[in-house]
Amino acid sequence: MGCFPCGAKSNHNGKKQLPINNTFDHQIPSTSEKLKVNSVSNAKKDGESDHIAVRTFTFRELAAATKNFRADCHVGEGGFGRVYKGLLESTNQVVAIKQLDRNGLQGNREFLVEVLMLSMLHHPNLVNLIGYCADGDQRLLVYEYMPLGSLEDHLHDLPPDRRPLDWNTRMKIAAGAAKGLEYLHDKANPPVIYRDLKCSNILLGEDYHPKLSDFGLAKLGPVGDNTHVSTRVMGTYGYCAPEYAMTGQLTLKSDVYSFGVVLLEIITGRKAIDNSRTGGEQNLVACARPLFQDRRNFAQMVDPSLQGLYPVRGLYQALAVAAMCVQEQPNMRPLIADVVTALTYLASQKYDPETRSVQGPCTGSSTPRMRRE
Numbered sequence: 001m002g003c004f005p006c007g008a009k010s011n012h013n014g015k016k017q018l019p020i021n022n023t024f025d026h027q028i029p030s031t032s033e034k035l036k037v038n039s040v041s042n043a044k045k046d047g048e049s050d051h052i053a054v055r056t057f058t059f060r061e062l063a064a065a066t067k068n069f070r071a072d073c074h075v076g077e078g079g080f081g082r083v084y085k086g087l088l089e090s091t092n093q094v095v096a097i098k099q100l101d102r103n104g105l106q107g108n109r110e111f112l113v114e115v116l117m118l119s120m121l122h123h124p125n126l127v128n129l130i131g132y133c134a135d136g137d138q139r140l141l142v143y144e145y146m147p148l149g150s151l152e153d154h155l156h157d158l159p160p161d162r163r164p165l166d167w168n169t170r171m172k173i174a175a176g177a178a179k180g181l182e183y184l185h186d187k188a189n190p191p192v193i194y195r196d197l198k199c200s201n202i203l204l205g206e207d208y209h210p211k212l213s214d215f216g217l218a219k220l221g222p223v224g225d226n227t228h229v230s231t232r233v234m235g236t237y238g239y240c241a242p243e244y245a246m247t248g249q250l251t252l253k254s255d256v257y258s259f260g261v262v263l264l265e266i267i268t269g270r271k272a273i274d275n276s277r278t279g280g281e282q283n284l285v286a287c288a289r290p291l292f293q294d295r296r297n298f299a300q301m302v303d304p305s306l307q308g309l310y311p312v313r314g315l316y317q318a319l320a321v322a323a324m325c326v327q328e329q330p331n332m333r334p335l336i337a338d339v340v341t342a343l344t345y346l347a348s349q350k351y352d353p354e355t356r357s358v359q360g361p362c363t364g365s366s367t368p369r370m371r372r373e
């Protein structure tokens with residue numbers, strides 16, 4: 001029966017396999033003026049142009065915003081460095097400030113990619129970059145503040161005072177994250193392969209509105225007749241598509257695989273890699289795959305913290321989408337646009353825990369069919 005059901009949680013935090021690069025060898029403007037990024041055409045369909053201004057900050061301004069990076073402003077930490085909540089005096093804006101750890105694994109190259117990507121990409125499901133600081137050897141990124149933290153904070157190792165996410169919120173987050181990815185794949189031109197989709201990179205705003213964050217690993221996708229780009233394998237263990245891990249060949253379908261892992265985490269409440277479990281049970285996809293064969297297994301896969309409060313049909317459909325996304329063969333995985341259609345439909349089917357019934361605009365119809373290519 002594999003490794004479901006289980007409520008055990010662990011402290012695993014899969015980290016990127018990154019080359020060490022601490023040198024600040026790239027030149028970036030270091031003034032406190034506004035940096036005007038040239039007009040960028042990032043909308044394939046209507047050809048609209050966005051004029052985007054990303055601000056530059058002095059180190060002093062950001063130190064003032066965080067009361068000198070005081071411990072009580074510290075909200076999180078990742079491979080890039082520490083994240084602080086701050087208040088910009090000039091605009092009275094609450095922001096999240098990420099300070100590159102000069103001894104850390106992720107370096108200046110990611111800093112630059114993050115600034116360049118987020119300067120050009122704008123969508124309601126992508127986190128907004130307000131600016132950056134490149135004073136001397138300091139490297140800091142300033143983002144809109146996401147008050148509810150990351151999806152990971154709401155799925156794993158919950159503190160006693162935090163309620164588990166209900167079914168409707170889970171579907172809303174999944175649909176929104178898929179829309180962010182669809183923008184990168186289908187609307188950005190050239191397409192962008194995100195490469196680092198995972199629960200800690202899905203940040204939550206008011207009312208659990210999800211936004212993708214951390215573009216330091218993103219790559220411009222293949223252009224012309226090319227089907228893939230070749231790169232060093234980076235990303236986070238547990239979320240990496242098997243063909244990418246083995247060959248370094250990156251396609252949009254690598255992101256679809258990572259999305260499937262996130263969707264499985266959302267449904268099961270389990271971590272992509274759970275080091276508290278033994279051998280074969282550590283990897284979520286490996287545990288789930290045999291269970292996908294038979295729908296009768298599906299009920300035992302659902303997160304026990306939902307306490308049975310989910311629509312059975314919705315669970316089947318969500319697991320079917322996840323199963324398609326994590327298929328071994330990249331060309332068997334669906335296009336993200338079809339994942340968006342399916343999850344938007346599922347998110348519209350509101351489950352009422354009181355009556356244990358579903359109300360939605362199109363109750364009774366089935367999940368839209370998915371194309372693979």
Ligand SMILES: Nc1ncnc2c1ncn2[C@@H]1O[C@H](COP(=O)(O)OP(=O)(O)OP(=O)(O)O)[C@@H](O)[C@H]1O
Nearest residue numbers: 076077078079080083096143144145146149150200
């Ligand atoms: N814009 C933001 N608003 C609010 N909190 C944030 C913001 N960005 C990051 N955080 C918090 O800081 C934590 C660390 O984020 P960070 O992106 O540095 O690391 P990570 O995603 O956990 O790991 P990795 O470095 O492997 O991507 C997040 O989990 C989140 O709780």
Ligand SMILES: [Mg+2]
Nearest residue numbers: 078200201214
């Ligand atoms: Mg992150």
